[in-house]
Amino acid sequence: MHIPDGFVDGKTAIAAATLSATGLGLALRRVRRELPARRMPLLGLAAAFLFAAQMVNFPVAGGTSGHLMGGVLVAALLGPSAAVVVLATVLLVQCLLFGDGGVSALGSNLFDMGILGAGGGFLVYRAVAARLRGLRGQVAALAFSSWCSVVFAAIGCAGQLAWSNTVAFATGFPVMTTVHMLVGLGEGAISALVFLAIHRVRPDLTSGEGQATRSGGFALGLLAVLGIAVFVVPFASPLPDALEATAHKLGFAAKVISPAVPAAAPDYRLPGIHSAIAATALAAALGTLVVLGLAMILGKVLVGKPRGHSAKEPPC
Amino acid sequence: MLKNWIGHHHEHHHGIVQRLPAEFKMAAAVLIIAGTVAAPAHWHAWFASIAILLLVTAWSSRISFGFLLRRLALLSPFVVGVIVANAFRPDFHGDWRLLAARSGIGLFTVILLSNSTPFGQMLAVLKRAHVPPLLITTLALMHRYLFVLVEESERMRRARASRTLGRSRRARWRVLASVLGQLFLRASERAERIFDAMCARGWK
């Protein structure tokens, strides 16, 4: 989901970069204050780990394969602020050394995947894990919140593309959201499996007690909400007048910054378009419930009986 | 294979670009990309001159064109996806050619930059630009241990693959997840040893 240069226009890139820079600044401050010196190198190593992990192919069907994005996994292991720092590092290196993600889109990508994805996903993780019990509950919470993180990032991406007039929200939102609701299933499953693999050897790392930066989630959550309000809400409103007025205002603002950006087209009045957005929103809501249920089943299957080892676990 | 992606080329080629100061190259890259993203569609002169500038720079850097083109070809499926998604809409905002031009220029610029400038120098520039030291250290450590972890993960995968008898997807997923779990644990332990090594040489 790394946005290349040119897909996000000037004003959107700047807005997203402002939000991301704020989030990153806050995260860095928190990490500096709370992470014990002994664990500082772990940030860089975790970034290297994510990079290496993202290269591993999990076969899905035919020639396709899934990959771990890992934002929520790292947040569950190291805390949300550390996760934002780690993700920013990964995105920077991917951008500069591999051209994966545009330089002008760094702020946008960090916002989508770091703040919305990892930050928002972590908040979900904490909330769900608090309500479900035991290791099963933790695994289920991680699987579900990892799925959420992918969907959140996709929504943010669609919002930014719409703000930039690259892809209309009515097209981008349904496509990105539905595709990533599927992709997110892989993310959830892989995150859960890796989390368990770590837990079997070092339960202290997965317990959350060793997390240096448990706090910081609230600030990130606020930034995430702010971003959603800016990038997504204007397009998702079913009221054509409010929408057109907002888009018009945005069009005006955009004209000041970049004269070539046209004002938003008046197609949002068409009922067919509206139903696409509404239908996707409904599907996402239903999907959330379904995935939560699936995650809980996954937790049961993977963890087995609370006492003793499940017979399914391989010896290694 | 990953080794070919990072680092080697600026050690072997000796064009003018490689010798320019890193600040200059990075600032130029940022200006080119920012300008290209902001430039309106009808500013053909801008796009044309930037393209020429990049081609000239690439030629003078003596990095092989085939190499550069191969990297460019990896322009993400993202681009294709967006173009496809938009191709069927009558009110497609924005010319697909414009999109391709902008992202192509952005990618080409970054490829030139990263192949003519050692990462360490880029980090030094960021440090002078007052990027927080914690982020700089994290970037440096990530870059240093990237290969180490990728090689470790490849070795582990090969070792596991030679022991995995179940061909089912579930078995493979279990194995891969186990490899990733191990990789994280090793990374975590290595991080502690690195800290010890830093302390052993007087770091506080």
Added chain:
Amino acid sequence: MKSATKPAIEIENLRYRYHDGTEALRGVSLVIEPGECVGLLGPNGSGKSTLLLHLNGILPEKLTGSANVRTFGETITQQNIDQVRRRVGLLFQDPDDQLFCPTVFEDVAFGPQQLGFAGASLAERVEQALTQVGLAGYGHRSTHHLSHGEKRRACLAGVLACEPSVLILDEPTSGLDPRGRREFKHLLESISATKLIATHDLEWAVELCSRVIVLDGGAVVADGPTATVLNDEERMLAHGLERPHSLRHHHPH
């Protein structure tokens, strides 16, 4: 004949437990005089690495001075830890753990920088250390792309740049080819610091060390001249080692 100078290393009844409670060191005592080259042998899990980490204060985690480790007469405490680490240089088992900087120059310069060196004097120190290990001119090379032998030598340069009086090495020859082993041996012979070398390479220890200490199960089970200790085949086998071939056929001197 007791020497008038203080021992380079003096350990008295050192005990250490891991987090899970297992005893790693059970009352280790040893004395190493300045200038000696001592080998530390023992099977895997005997506590060699744990012992070495006590010699420059990385262990125990809290330095109260109660761990009875003294260098040149001074107990290692939180107050004098900086001086200790300047005097005692530790070479880790995995060179990748120690070479954490991107270029060779930066890595070798790390130690002197912590000591306050900068600018020209820093560069001089680095060049000197690199020349000493045979890596002159390697400063600009990236640490990742070195061969294993070069990495080990770069690590040694990084430690030598701090001019330690005691050099502690943890398995320095593992992963080296025969030429690398030989060259490393010559390198160590040319360094005058007191040396304590943990190694599995018994032949190498015979060539390099005048004295060996054998550790097993966290306790010292033998301590004496190399040939004497290593010739005791029964005892060697009992502690997971063996009698090196070179001693089977030559008369120990």
